[in-house]
Amino acid sequence: QQQVKQSPQSLIVQKGGISIINCAYENTAFDYFPWYQQFPGKGPALLIAIRPDVSEKKEGRFTISFNKSAKQFSLHIMDSQPGDSATYFCAASSGDSNYQLIWGAGTKLIIKP
Amino acid sequence: NAGVTQTPKFQVLKTGQSMTLQCAQDMNHNSMYWYRQDPGMGLRLIYYSASEGTTDKGEVPNGYNVSRLNKREFSLRLESAAPSQTSVYFCASSPIQGGSYEQYFGPGTRLTVT
Numbered sequence: 001q002q003q004v005k006q007s008p009q010s011l012i013v014q015k016g017g018i019s020i021i022n023c024a025y026e027n028t029a030f031d032y033f034p035w036y037q038q039f040p041g042k043g044p045a046l047l048i049a050i051r052p053d054v055s056e057k058k059e060g061r062f063t064i065s066f067n068k069s070a071k072q073f074s075l076h077i078m079d080s081q082p083g084d085s086a087t088y089f090c091a092a093s094s095g096d097s098n099y100q101l102i103w104g105a106g107t108k109l110i111i112k113p
Numbered sequence: 114n115a116g117v118t119q120t121p122k123f124q125v126l127k128t129g130q131s132m133t134l135q136c137a138q139d140m141n142h143n144s145m146y147w148y149r150q151d152p153g154m155g156l157r158l159i160y161y162s163a164s165e166g167t168t169d170k171g172e173v174p175n176g177y178n179v180s181r182l183n184k185r186e187f188s189l190r191l192e193s194a195a196p197s198q199t200s201v202y203f204c205a206s207s208p209i210q211g212g213s214y215e216q217y218f219g220p221g222t223r224l225t226v227t
């Protein structure tokens with residue numbers, strides 16, 4: 001029940017296209033859903049996060065869509081650029097676990113020029 | 114502000130050797146974490162420290178020990194390294210207060226155990 005399932009494992013998108021990465025969870029106590037971006041040789045860095053009281057959050061070209069009833073959330077990258085090529089991790093946490101993050105397995109995104 | 118720093122960046126150990134990975138943060142964060150990252154498995158929590166003076170096991174604590182030396186520093190020790198501990202190790206910190214739960218990561222330590 002603590003798992004966060006992320007798909008796909010890898011994704012190739014043409015420059016200018018939309019990249020979509022999906023995550024699903026089981027624990028209904030989760031109330032914080034961040035996405036992290038990791039470049040090769042670096043640590044992950046927070047990209048965008050959402051709380052379950054909203055269904056969508058947008059920051060520039062990055063949007064999180066959240067479906068509470070389906071227990072799913074997704075990251076959309078609009079107008080994908082080669083600089084977006086990285087590994088993306090979804091995660092989830094809750095206050096009753098002191099906001100320890102439960103991580104998805106990651107998606108390696110390659111944007112082809 | 115250096116953020117989260119980790120030393121060393123790379124390390125090669127022989128089976129049975131011991132070593133300590135060092136981590137420090139200068140953001141006055143309460144919580145600190147040690148993760149390992151293996152291909153296809155995402156990030157797995159080894160140990161965490163919710164606040165100075167406390168430490169707790171995460172998902173994969175076997176073979177590791179930790180010390181929260183003070184609010185800034187959180188070290189990870191491998192007492193007797195095994196090839197299964199070959200991995201990239203990340204330290205992270207988080208304020209966990211005031212509605213801020215972002216984790217800030219260090220650059221990682223690449224450890225190979227032969």
